[in-house]
Amino acid sequence: MTECYIAPPCLEVLRELYRDNDIVVVDKPAGLLSVPGRHPDNYDSALTRLQAIEPETRVVHRLDMATSGIMVFGLHADSHRALSRQFQDRLVSKAYVAEVWGELEKESGEVELPLRCDWPNRPRQMVDHEQGKSAFTRYQKMNSLNSHGRVWLEPVTGRSHQLRVHMAAIGHPILGCSFYAHEAARSAATRLHLHATKLAFVHPVTTKTLAFDCPVPF
Template sequence: MSTGEELYFSVSPEQDSFRIDRFLQIEMPDHTRSFLQKCIEKGDVLLNNQPVTKNTKVKSGDSVFFHLSQPEDDTAKPENIPLNIVYEDSSLLVVNKPKGMVVHPAPGNYTGTLVNGLLYHCQGRLSGINGVIRPGIVHRIDKDTSGLLMVAKNDYAHQCLAAQIQEHSFTREYEAVVYGHLKQAEGTIDAPIGRSKNDRKKMAVTTEHSKRAVTYYEVIEEYRDFSHIRCRLETGRTHQIRVHMAYIGHPLAGDPVYGPKKVIESLQGQCLHAKKIGFVHPETSAYLEFDSELPDYFLRFLAGLPQK
C-alpha cells in the first residue's frame, strides 16, 4: 500500500445496519461521500478484514479498517475560489466560510478548501507557522459549520492572534438550533472534553486525557420541538458546542455525529454558525469585532419550524 494513515473504527449499536459509506462519512465528516466511495472501490476499506462494496451494511461490533492515502506532494495549491472577505488589511483578514467548505487540505480534500482560495487571493502571503498544508490558519471551524474565521498574513500576526485564543481573550459567538427546550434560559456548561475512548474520531465529555471546556449559552427563541440558541466560547476545543449541547441532552439539529440516529438530512450537517468574532489587532492594538448575518440554510430551517 502507498503511504498514508491507517484508521480503525468500531461500529456502535446506534450505527447498526448503516451502509458502510454512510458510516464512514459520519466518522470522517471532513471527507465527501464520493471520495469515500472511491476509497471503498480501490480496496482501501475492510470490514472485519474483508473487502466491501459501498452498499455493504455494517453491524454493531464490526471492525472497520481504512487506509487513507497521502498524495506525493501535500503542499496546498492556490485556486481561484470565490471568498466572502469581511475584512482585510496587511496583517490579517476575516472571512465568512460557507457551510460545506473544508478549512484546510487533508487526505481526500486537497482541493476546493478555504486555504486553496486564500493562497490565490493573498498570492501566497500567509503565515507559515502551521506549515504548507495550513498556511495562515490560526483557528478552524468544522466543514459543515458556517461563519467567521480570522486568517494571519504573517507570522507575527499569527503569534499575536494565537496568544489571544490561548488566553481566552478572543471573542467567539455562535448561533445554533438544538433539539428540545433547555431548562434555563441561559447557563454555563463547564465540562472537560477529550477523545472518545470508543471512537478516536469523536470527542466526548470525559475526565481522561481531556482539557477544560467552557460554553456559555442563552436561548434566543423556542419552537415546538427545537430551540434557537446563542453560544459564547471561553475555550475552543474540537467540536465543543456540538459535544456540550449533546452532553446536556440537546444535540444540534442536523448533527450526524452527536445527534440522534435519524439525521435531518436536509441540513447537510449541524445547524451551527460562527456569527461573531472579536480580537485585538496585532499591529494597531485596537479591538476589532465582526458580526455576520445568519446564512440562508439556517434561516430556511428556522422558517420551517412549527411554533411553540
C-alpha cells in the same frame, strides 16, 4: 476526519468580510474545510483559497467543515503570531448560534464537561471526567423561529467539537449533527445548524479592537 475521508466539493463562495495588509476575515460556508486535508482530493479549503490570493496567508484557528461562520487569518508571520497568542490566551470574544432539538428549559446556563478524543471512533470526542481536558461553554436561550430551540453559545475553551458534545450532553443535540445527534435531530436539517456569528479581537498591528458579525444562514 479520518485519512480516507474525501470531502464532497464545496461550490459556495468564501466571502471576505474584511482585508488589510495584515489580516483577512471571512465567512466560511458550511461544507468547506478550514485547512486542506491529507488526501489530495481534500485540497480545497478556506486556507488554500486565500493563499491563491495571498500566498503568505496563515491559519490562526479553525472551524469544523460542517460549521459555517467567521474566521480570521494572518497575512504574514507577525500578524499570525499575534493573533495566535490572543486565541491561546483566551482574549478573543467568540459567539455561535445553534438550532437544537427541543426547547431549553433554562434561559441561560453553563456546561463544564471535560472532553477527550474517542480514539476508536475519531474524530468523535467524548466526555471523560478522568482523562478529559477542561471544556467550558456558556449558553443563552434565543427566540426560536420554529418548534426547535435556538441558542447563543459562547465557548470559553476551544476544544474540538466542544459545542456539539456539550449541547448533546444536556439533551439538546444540534440539528444536522452527524456525530452526536440522535436520528430525529440529525435528519431534521440538511446541514449542521451551527454558525460562528461573532468574532472580536485586537488588531495585531494597529491594536484597535475589531468586532465582526455574520448573519445566521438558517
